[in-house]
Amino acid sequence: MNIFENIKKKLEDLVKAKQALLYRNKRKDAYSLSPDRLLNIYQNYFTDVPCRGNYIFKFSKNDKNDLLFLFRVYFKMYVELNDDLITIHEEFPKYFKILKEVNTENHRHTPKTFVKNTIMYLSKNVYGTTNYLNGISLAESLEPLQGTDIIPTTQINYQYIKPHKI
Numbered sequence: 001m002n003i004f005e006n007i008k009k010k011l012e013d014l015v016k017a018k019q020a021l022l023y024r025n026k027r028k029d030a031y032s033l034s035p036d037r038l039l040n041i042y043q044n045y046f047t048d049v050p051c052r053g054n055y056i057f058k059f060s061k062n063d064k065n066d067l068l069f070l071f072r073v074y075f076k077m078y079v080e081l082n083d084d085l086i087t088i089h090e091e092f093p094k095y096f097k098i099l100k101e102v103n104t105e106n107h108r109h110t111p112k113t114f115v116k117n118t119i120m121y122l123s124k125n126v127y128g129t130t131n132y133l134n135g136i137s138l139a140e141s142l143e144p145l146q147g148t149d150i151i152p153t154t155q156i157n158y159q160y161i162k163p164h165k166i
Contacts, residue, residue, distance in 0.1 A: 003090055004049035007075055011042045023073050023133075031069050031133070041066055055088040072132045078163070093163035096120045096138055100160050110154050114140075119164055123151045130155050 014021065018035040033041070041063060049055060059067055061084070071077045071088050078089040100106075102114040114120070120138035130137045135157035144151050 002051055003077075004055050004088075005051075008042075008046045008049050011038065011046055011070075015039045015042050021070070021074055023069065031065075031073070033066055033069065037066060041070065052090070054090050057086060058084050059086050060084075069133065076132065078136075080162075089163070092122060094122050095164040095166050096122070096136075096156075096161040097164040098156070098160060099162055102154075102156055102160050106160070107154070107156065110156075111152075114154075114156070119166070120156065120161070123153045129153075134158070135160075 015035065015038055019038075020035055021033040021038065023031040044063065045057060045059070045067070064081075067086060068079060068081075071079045076092070078092045080087040080089070096119070098114050098116055098118040098120065101116055102110055104110055104113075118140075120140065121142050123137060123139040123142065135155045137153035137155050138161070139151050139153045142151060
């Protein structure tokens, strides 16, 4: 069973159980999908999933936020949007290129400025500090800080990055 078939199965189970999906951060409930909404999303987008490769499909603008929540937050997958087309990557990219300068004006918690065309690395070592609705945690290097296993990362919002092949 491939990743999209697994996702389809998980959604089927949630729909059958009539369970809502709720995303909570430390301060408040940030996003939820009702059982009826999950059923609607499932019926519209999960009846014909691919066996291999990325999943590319047209979506309704009304479904955009729910689809982004499902794939980015719940399933932790990389999603690209292009008008009314959505691409769900079968594998999360490991490298990203900065499209526009990232600085404290557009990313208030960034420790420094990252210039356009900088190559950044995906790090799974993020200690739950990422808001996947907005962006992903990326590292300048995959080398841990001296004497630790900590890899410094910075959340960079999706509109500032694109996958990059090395």
